[in-house]
Amino acid sequence: MAEDKIIVLRGIKKFSMNTWMGAHWGTKASLKRKIQDLVYKQKLPNEIFKCEVKYDFYFDITGHKKLFDCTNCAAMIKNIEDALFSDDAPLHVKKVTITSQENVTRKADDVVITIKYL
Numbered sequence: 001m002a003e004d005k006i007i008v009l010r011g012i013k014k015f016s017m018n019t020w021m022g023a024h025w026g027t028k029a030s031l032k033r034k035i036q037d038l039v040y041k042q043k044l045p046n047e048i049f050k051c052e053v054k055y056d057f058y059f060d061i062t063g064h065k066k067l068f069d070c071t072n073c074a075a076m077i078k079n080i081e082d083a084l085f086s087d088d089a090p091l092h093v094k095k096v097t098i099t100s101q102e103n104v105t106r107k108a109d110d111v112v113i114t115i116k117y118l
Contacts, residue, residue, distance in 0.1 A: 002049055007084075007113040009038045012076065014059065014109040016068055020075035032079045039083035048087050052095040054114040055080070058103035070098040080113065094118060 013034045020028065055077055061067050077098065081088045103110060 002117040004117060005115040007042055009111045009113070011108050012038060012111050015075060016072040017075045018072065035076065035079045036083045039080060044084065048085070048092055050092055050094055050118040052116045052118065053093060054097040056112040057100045058110045059100065060103050060107045060109055062107055067102060068100050070100050073098055073100060
């Protein structure tokens with residue numbers, strides 16, 4: 001059994017599901033590439049395991065910025081999973097949990113991903 005893995009993506013480009021749905025294909029490709037770059041820098045093995053994944057989003061809400069609700073993080077999660085796993089089918093990724101909260105430690109948008117291998 002593989003050891004659980006914690007991945008921290010610092011300074012992730014925040015975009016909501018609403019933004020993703022209305023975006024031009026070129027904008028979507030650019031956002032996806034930025035997420036892929038953050039994930040690929042982690043140098044993770046691209047092996048297929050059964051797992052549960054927890055996404056803890058930490059958002060900078062200083063000024064007029066707003067905290068995303070959990071379901072508005074779905075587009076970011078889909079792009080992260082596509083970069084993390086060669087196959088994110090339900091056979092492998094059994095459960096996904098999402099939290100969204102204010103980033104009180106720094107003025108940036110971050111996500112902490114915990115992969116629990118089953």
